[in-house]
Ligand SMILES: [Ca+2]
């Protein structure tokens with residue numbers, strides 16, 4: 001066993017060295033790329049009406065400019081319900097809408113193909129206009145079991161869709177690029193052409209990268225990252241974490257974040273500043289935005305620090321500790337599961353813990369990402385400690401930030417100062433994030449209620465609608481519709497007046 005360990009670290013050592021060389025080569029190529037301006041969607045405006053990634057835009061702000069969304073609906077009478085699609089029995093992947101298709105991650109308990117049986121992670125694709133099932137990509141569970149791939153949790157990643165290419169992370173810690181048209185275009189697109197199933201309901205793989213093989217990641221319980229891109233690069237959290245003992249980090253040299261060339265699936269840069277200080281797992285998705293003069297990728301990592309990188313080169317620009325120095329894991333020290341939101345040169349993020357750990361103290365920060373180095377003090381704009389542990393992502397609009405916590409409180413604060421305007425109690429755990437659109441805030445909870453509030457400095461509840469089972473996901477606006485999933489169904493909602 002000892003030999004195996006030594007061997008393992010030797011392999012790790014060479015791997016890291018090899019990547020340093022690759023990083024340098026990559027940087028040179030990227031410097032060339034710098035001459036070509038890379039278009040970045042304007043902050044928080046999905047523009048076309050699609051919602052092509054987690055958060056709609058790379059800055060991940062849970063805000064849309066869409067109008068005409070329903071304030072209320074009824075899943076029993078079907079009032080304002082355009083269509084309903086069946087999913088598995090647990091659905092944690094947030095909806096993405098692009099190019100007339102809707103994508104959602106779920107498990108295989110609603111088995112659509114007897115040739116693909118048993119517990120699997122499933123990415124399903126539906127037609128946006130009528131909810132017809134188009135195709136699916138299924139992934140068997142990892143043989144190692146719950147330590148790496150928790151039973152029945154399905155696919156937890158939200159895909160990124162760009163044109164006819166889709167990128168997502170499976171429950172097996174793999175990054176996949178799929179053809180959004182599947183085999184319906186009559187072509188098996190490559191380089192990957194080894195699909196066993198090539199029917200009209202099957203997924204057409206373009207390339208894949210196994211993060212356990214390629215960068216040595218040992219995901220704790222689940223790999224869930226929702227990819228984001230800038231230019232040719234795709235940014236992915238590896239979900240590297242502890243083993244079953246909750247003491248050991250089996251792969252301390254594996255990176256927390258990697259950048260992949262989205263055309264080839266090859267690794268471009270990686271960073272493992274976290275090293276062996278992972279508190280538990282790593283489940284925060286990265287965000288991308290221009291902060292000061294630099295396009296940055298910002299990531300909440302497993303040691304409870306938020307880090308900002310030069311998006312093209314991977315050079316670490318700053319890091320911020322989201323925990324008070326005297327905090328102690330797991331009682332008062334937290335990890336970062338929420339996605340950092342980039343808004344007006346600032347980064348907004350709250351810390352929290354795995355829902356299995358229950359409720360506890362939390363911290364919400366506004367960070368100045370133009371600062372450099374350890375910016376825990378120099379980059380602190382404000383700190384709000386009246387929040388509980390949170391795994392949700394912010395919605396920021398008109399000088400207000402809306403931020404829920406796992407204890408069920410939705411906080412509305414002044415985004416510039418952190419001064420609270422109001423707090424609303426939904427009396428149930430909140431896993432998802434608030435969505436601000438059409439002057440309203442939509443928020444789902446574990447009791448299966450979606451509360452609709454006015455997006456204003458004064459608290460006003462407009463409606464509370466029960467969805468039949470837990471709403472773990474975030475309501476998603478796209479093309480005049482609102483998409484909401486409960487545990488086992490996907491609803492397309494419209495305002496029929
Ligand atoms: Ca194809």
Ligand SMILES: [Ca+2]
Nearest residue numbers: 188189192205
């Ligand atoms: Ca293929």
